Amino acid sequence: MVDVVVIGGGHAGVEAAAAASRAGASVVLVTRERAALARLSCNPAMGGTAKGQLVKEIDALGGLMGIATDRSAIQYRMLNRSKGPAVWSPRAQTDRDLYTQAIDTLFYERYPDVEIVEDEATGFAVNGDTLTGVRLANVGVLACKTAILCSGTFMRGLTHTGTVQNQSGRFGEPPANHISADLERLGYPLLRFKTGTPPRVYRDSIDLSVMEQQDSEDESWYFSHETTQRYNPQLPCYRAYTVPEAHDGIRARIDESPMYNGTIQSTGPRYCPSIEDKVMRFPDRDRHPLIFEPEGLNNPLMYVNGFSSSMPEEVQLASLRTVPGCEIVRFARPGYAVEYDVVPPHELRATLSTRRIPGLYLAGQINGTSGYEEAAIQGLIAGTNAALTVKGRDPFILRRDEAYGGVLVDDLVTTHPTEPYRMFTSRAEFRLLLRQDNAEERLHEKAFRAGLIPEERYESIRARLDDKSSWIKRLETLKFRRGDLVARDRKPDQLESAAQLLRRPEISLSALLELGNGALPERPDPALLYAIETELRYAGYLDRERRQVEKLRSQEEKRVPDDFDYDIVKALSAEGRQKLETHRPATVGQASRIAGVTPSDLALLVVFLRDRERVAARKQSA
């Protein structure tokens, strides 16, 4: 019997299969088309604000996304470079074919034991609430201990372009309808979500010379710890703007938009609005930015970022042709909207296993998220937990103060999503702790314990961290003459520690090292130097966040039994009771984050939990 069957070969599915395998489980990955493994369904890019941090976390946990991104990257940019290091966010344009190839190669080279089966999953075999197998269209029932469903937008996928509807999970690909029906049979509630994608256009049909060119940045950095060089030549993107005529054309035929004429009832993501949404909701804006992104090194197509649409094809085309440089633009395919089935994430535990059938895990868009990175981290978490469960080991749960992945899962299980969930840095209350530069530091312990990274890597991270802390110690005691560093200082002869001096934004660690050559013979490598500098610059704030984490710890550790009977707490507000019963928070901390649960409800819950403990203790002593 297989330990873990992963259904779906998208970003969640491949990370789930790889993580379960690293954690020691036998794994079968079921996908309809091996050639479409980890396909970039939307834009040809990885990372961005908060998402870049997620990719770094995936890499720190031994995942695939960082490596595949570096191998397919054709443009690197660090967003927010003008701001503090906590919000620096790596982003890359990727060649979509190279990305899929990179993932395929990684499986071939590093996961030979993961069996990739081309088939369609149609349902589950269960015995009571125990999962016994996954039903496949060709092979029949595949017996397994756990299954991870990563269906993306395929469950009852329905695409819209104007009035043209297609039963399809992705352009030109059939939907997965059986699995939805089977989930309903098993009692899972389903919601409908919607997302969209812009048209793909032929590069040779647009005049890029009239647009603003955005190049890759010169500075070299990578998503993966193992990358040491850029693999590909770098390509620019091009920025353009819509014009009022483009908006007029859309406005004139807005009732042919399935979003506006009521054909699509489900809500789409507000952070990724369609062009018709932007035109209708912000009528005073006379232009909206568009970015033409290359689909790959040798790919004839470009992705029109900012022009997501489900208007009829001719409306999209006419509107885009008013944009300077796009007068004769040709579509390879129009933009479209897709509706798909989602399981409300309150069905989940923090392991991403479902409460209804604990052997069944869900990851990715099926949980109401959007984005490759959000899907991938869920796959990794679900895969790890499925493997650990099979081996009878402790679950793998990331805390909110530890990883964006922890924030994401905690948000999922405590909220009721009304639109696809995207990660933002503002969702992390401990943003300064969750930086792209310290993912390994945050996660290496848990990664190693779960078997996600090998011992050599763990040891090398440890060694690096020791190195870092000894540097910090030295810099805390090493004194400099202020006059040598601070311009027009009033007390130039006063001595100040390097750590103290680094709190001034204008002083850099390299400058200090130059000066302190005698006392500091060797120099850290650039990445370590950056990590040290960041730690010292933020020192006061980091201490504060760490204290805050400590303060909340007792709440986070106070467990609520999964079978807690909320009926005995008569005084709960009606909304609070309903929300608590639906989400079944695992801890008091989680309960506190559920909207609708009031401070009074929380105090009551704590009182009752304490009473329950006291009664239990009394029983034991009696």
Add this chain to the structure above:
Amino acid sequence: MPAQSILSSDPIAALATPPGQSALGIVRMSGDGVWTLAAHACGHKSIPESWAPRTAQVVTIRDSDGDVLDEGVLLPWKGPHSSTGEDLVEFIGHGSPAALTLVLERFLALGARPAKPGEFTRRGFINGKLTLDQAESVASLIDAKTGAAARSSLRVLMGGLKTQLQMIEESLQDALGLVELELDFAEEEIPIFNRDRFVADVAELLDQLERLSQHARASKYLRNGIHVVIAGETNAGKSTLFNQWLGQERAIVSATPGTTRDYLDAAVDWNGIPVRLVDTAGLRLTEEAIEKEGIRRAQALLEQADVLLWLVSPPDFVLPDERYVTDERLLLIRNKADVGVLTPETLSAKVTAAISATTGDGLDDLQARIVQRLMGGTNYEESLGLEQRHARHLNEAAEALGRSSTLASANASEELIAVEIRAALDALSEITGRIAGDDVLNRIFGRFCIGK
């Protein structure tokens, strides 16, 4: 003995009015079966049919031999429609401490247990009759020493504080929205976070927080009283002033027992504000003058004082000890203004008020000044019944906002400004309850065209 479960609803009883002579007194009983208990106390075998929720019954409470303990009115309530959410009875009897104690003992003998402090309120909370901050207010309402304090506690019960704080939270959420917009939507065409505007907005919010803090300070004095110490050289007129204020207010004077007659202490009421007046000589510490124990006690009094009134008067105009001259609580008061001697020029600038303790001239003005100084411009009649806990959180919020403004002016990066705005919001949410994290994003999406 097994620990009592907090959640049990066994019958509890207690005096609901303070001990001491009064016109009426109330004994309360709450929990399972208190109607039956009360019926038994009235000599009935079972609950009389005429008893209905919230209707007054004229009853006689009798002991086990049938002898009358007290006569009065019994108000029965049926849970959950009572202040504790349980069955509840209130017996309103004559205010004689002895009679009320007998009634209470009778209830206890029949099976009720003495209520622990706050237990009625706690049951009310657990049964959903009160929210947490309302429960806090009830405690202060009961504690309130004067009418003004009681009214201000009621105002919190009505949610007055919440409305004001929510307005401040709204503005902070807006500001945070702009900061987060810069951080999370780095690639968008978005308005730049306007630092000057932010600094101005914060100044405005700090003003509002300061007004609320003033309410908190005022409310502290309303609840705990103002502690005024009168001091000065012998013959400066301390006792005269003390007695003048007492005379006006007919307060009770209590001389502290002890070997030394080191101070006098009295409680008076200044237009609804409880005031503790202390008459001591302790501000001038000549070594031979006062015995050690006296010094120690005087010191302790001074530590607690909210205001130190030092009387200077002719002919010597003696000043207090050096270390008190700079004490912020010290007010120099020129006494004997009716005596035709001019205040020395070196002193006149430092004197807060001139009075005549003998004639009472200037006393009202002095009172007003003291109240103004401590409670600021707040109309204490309107003052919100803020807890000291609230004051602490208001202060935390103000400090965080101050830092956010400094950071914004110093061109610090937005993520640090966000830390401080969030800290301020967290502090406020300790008072108003937590706000969902999505609020900030909702604001962003509501106002700006975001997303490529």
